[in-house]
Amino acid sequence: MDKLLIQGGRRLRGSVAVAGSKNACLPIMAAAILADGPLTLHGVPVLEDIRALGDLLEELGLTVRRDGDTLALQVADTEPCHARYDLVRKMRASICVLGPLLGRRGRARVSMPGGCAIGPRPIDLHLRGLEAMGATIELDEGDIVATADRLHGAEIFLGGPFGSTVLGTANVMMAAALAEGTTVIESAACEPEVQDLAACLNAMGARISGAGTPRVTVEGVQSLQGCEHTAIPDRIEAGTFMCAAAITNGQVRIERVRLDHMVAVVDRLRAIGVIVEPADGGAEISSTRRLTAVDATTQPYPGFPTDLQAQLMALLCLADGNSVLTEKIYPDRFLHVAELARMGARIRKEGPTAIVTGAKRLVGAPVMASDLRASAALVLAGLAAEGCTTINRIYHLDRGYQRIEEKLLALGADIRRVAE
Numbered sequence: 001m002d003k004l005l006i007q008g009g010r011r012l013r014g015s016v017a018v019a020g021s022k023n024a025c026l027p028i029m030a031a032a033i034l035a036d037g038p039l040t041l042h043g044v045p046v047l048e049d050i051r052a053l054g055d056l057l058e059e060l061g062l063t064v065r066r067d068g069d070t071l072a073l074q075v076a077d078t079e080p081c082h083a084r085y086d087l088v089r090k091m092r093a094s095i096c097v098l099g100p101l102l103g104r105r106g107r108a109r110v111s112m113p114g115g116c117a118i119g120p121r122p123i124d125l126h127l128r129g130l131e132a133m134g135a136t137i138e139l140d141e142g143d144i145v146a147t148a149d150r151l152h153g154a155e156i157f158l159g160g161p162f163g164s165t166v167l168g169t170a171n172v173m174m175a176a177a178l179a180e181g182t183t184v185i186e187s188a189a190c191e192p193e194v195q196d197l198a199a200c201l202n203a204m205g206a207r208i209s210g211a212g213t214p215r216v217t218v219e220g221v222q223s224l225q226g227c228e229h230t231a232i233p234d235r236i237e238a239g240t241f242m243c244a245a246a247i248t249n250g251q252v253r254i255e256r257v258r259l260d261h262m263v264a265v266v267d268r269l270r271a272i273g274v275i276v277e278p279a280d281g282g283a284e285i286s287s288t289r290r291l292t293a294v295d296a297t298t299q300p301y302p303g304f305p306t307d308l309q310a311q312l313m314a315l316l317c318l319a320d321g322n323s324v325l326t327e328k329i330y331p332d333r334f335l336h337v338a339e340l341a342r343m344g345a346r347i348r349k350e351g352p353t354a355i356v357t358g359a360k361r362l363v364g365a366p367v368m369a370s371d372l373r374a375s376a377a378l379v380l381a382g383l384a385a386e387g388c389t390t391i392n393r394i395y396h397l398d399r400g401y402q403r404i405e406e407k408l409l410a411l412g413a414d415i416r417r418v419a420e
């Protein structure tokens, strides 16, 4: 298992390009199950999660070929419909094959995903949506077994106790694309990744309107064709590099960023005192003074994303005053708190809220990555800390950040990967 060694205290300078969005690519790859022709997807980052879904799709009868950042996906066999536990447990997002399998092949057997480090992650809303379209759903030996002759359109409410569901909306939208009649999803997730999926499905011949709003309408069609699509840039990777520039008092140009997807993030960074300037398809991020404490609450899009909560917390560890961070999506997503404390952070957790009291400095320490975004927060803390930080178990990082240490090295960080 690899680990990262970071010698903190270097100001980051230069330019970094953001990869295509992992969370946009995953459901779009699954959408290839629906198409009668080849799907060519550009902007696909080289990540463990993408590879894991590629393996699963191959088991489900697709051919998956990578050429640079382009993936070519095509159905070769429509018989398989079993997403095995072995593959699903490696990556929870595998659940996004459920809707397409059911919609195109009339049956799906998908291992029920378990919980993960960021808390319990139920899929009741996915199942409720598919049932409303006429699917029969049973649980058999830990697998969800879903069947339907042909799904029919329905009015479906997808709001849950924590708001909308991103992959639930994706699953229902994909199943509805080939259903008989019209489906209306109320309280749909508005995330840019859902919009990107709808754009790709429409390019395949689907008839989806309203994606990006809480009401999405899907008029079912008889068949979908292949298409060519470019994934949106990864707003979470972009936000992570923005925090990296800010925490090192650096000056970084981020290429290929969609600031219109990051309004809440830019709002909080500016409130902290970070300068964020749009610059010709990218953004210039700089910070030259002490940071100011702010409050932030994670919410469904367009609110502040839960996937940047840990990184913002790392930044606020060095801001003057008390910051209050409240997690409204995953109330238990705070495993990074105890690791940041090992580096001198002053954080008190009260239920789904963390109160961060800015410290004058952080100090390097050996720390343990617990999940993808928590790992990114530890990297940020390590960049700013005095001395050496060793981050163990970085396979979490490789699930979601393409060559993060090479990108940071190019910006002037003192960082290297070593085999344990």
Ligand code: EPU
Pocket: 023, 024, 026, 093, 120, 121, 122, 123, 124, 125, 126, 127, 160, 161, 162, 163, 164, 165, 166, 167, 168, 189, 193, 306, 307, 329, 330, 372, 373, 400
């Ligand atoms: N929820 C339910 N019932 C459901 C589905 C979700 O109660 O049937 C709850 C969840 O427990 C959570 C909230 O609703 O409290 C939102 O969950 P959502 O379904 O939106 O999460 P997801 O679709 O499984 C995606 C991202 C996550 C990201 C969340 C929230 C992908 C592959 N994953 O997960 O990304 O945190 O949306 O924005 O798109 C990451 O990239 O690190 C990551 C975890």
